[in-house]
Amino acid sequence: MEEYRQLLEVWTSAVSIKQLGIAFLFVLGGLVGRRILLVVLGGFVSRVTSRSKTDVDDLVVKAIERPIGWGIVLVGLFLAIESFRPPEFVAKWLDKGLAFFVSILLAWLMLRLVDVLTGALHRWAQKTDSALDDQLVPLVSKASKVVVAILAALLVLQNLGYSVSGLIAGLGVGGLAVALAAQKTLSDLFGSIMLLVDRPFTIGDWVKSPDGGVEGVVEEIGFRSTRIRTFEKTLINVPNSRLADFIIDNMNRRPVRRVWITVGLTYDTSASQMAGAVGAIRKILQEHDGVDQEFYLVRFTDFGASCLDIMVYYFTKSIVWDEYLAVREDVNMKIMGGLEVLGLEIAFPTQTVHLAKDEIAGSVEDL
16 A cells, blocks of 8 residues: 555656646547537537437437537546556556446436437327327336446446456346246236237227137227227226237228128029119119229029029228118118019028829829
């Protein structure tokens, strides 16, 4: 210790006016460099970023201004001290001090960028009708800041000469234990994130699973589960991990709604009457305002067991259930009216029994 004190006395006593002047210039240069950076970022760069449609780039510029500016000042102070040609042990601690403050500035910069990111996510979440993304944004913000703080602490310890390999290994084992203990919860949480990113449905959508076990209207999308109101007015909670694995059939995403019916005419119908019936039904679809004109089919398809089948296939413009039923009802009524005008009858399931006369006569004689 006495040796270090003597070295410091020798070093400080050897400082010249020239070295003081050089050190002053380095400090002044750092302050001037910081000011120039602020002017450039606040003036030219801000004018460039203000022309974009988003304000994220403006917020990024503001976020990096102060950390980088103080970083320039820090470099100026470091060079000022180096200009005095300090002893080896002082230079060693000076390097560690520089690494420490650089780590702090990097952590500060990352935290400010995390605030910019979460602010942008929050504004995006407010535009959606789901409460899940509004709840996830604070969680993402806190988790990101914790990760940045841990990385900064490890970086500081590493720069100070401490070995962090054992600490990292311990964190890995601890994280693995937590992940195994909360495997189901984490699975549901990641399922929530996938639902947020992919957005296969939103609140108010009518969804259905392939096996038919889940069908109803989405009421709420939470962290762990999604609440679906069935058509029987019961409320079911489906884990988000299960929904993320489902092939979701979102009925509300249909641009149009399909109608597929079969009109059966009696076997008394002639070929010319059948052609007239097909044409009349096709004209009804062409002239109906509620029928989508992009695609429809009217064809005489089958000789059924008790009727002649005409396939009627079309789409309604509206996917709202009541409006869809109204269009379907109106089309059906017009088809019935058109067939009545043509003198045709709609068939119903019947059976015709034919008895041979000779067999009937023989049966009577036996009596």
